[in-house]
Amino acid sequence: MAPPYSKAGKIPVIRSSICTGEQVAGFKDPVSGKFDDLMLIRDGNDLAEFLSEYQVDKSEIQREW
Numbered sequence: 616m617a618p619p620y621s622k623a624g625k626i627p628v629i630r631s632s633i634c635t636g637e638q639v640a641g642f643k644d645p646v647s648g649k650f651d652d653l654m655l656i657r658d659g660n661d662l663a664e665f666l667s668e669y670q671v672d673k674s675e676i677q678r679e680w
Contacts, residue, residue, distance in 0.1 A: 622669060625642035625651075626675075628679055638657075639654070640652070640662070
């Protein structure tokens with residue numbers, strides 16, 4: 616189970632490293648730009664778990680490199 620997290624007013628984001636390909640899912644505050652990383656995404660199962668735990672639709676996620 617995911618730790619409690621308030622995503623109010625935040626944007627779901629997956630950050631991907633250009634060098635290593637590592638992906639981290641979390642939420643970004645659009646005002647301050649602060650990113651809270653919550654979960655390492657290694658495969659489709661991890662992504663599905665993130666979407667389910669935080670009630671996020673895949674179409675809402677932004678990608679950043």
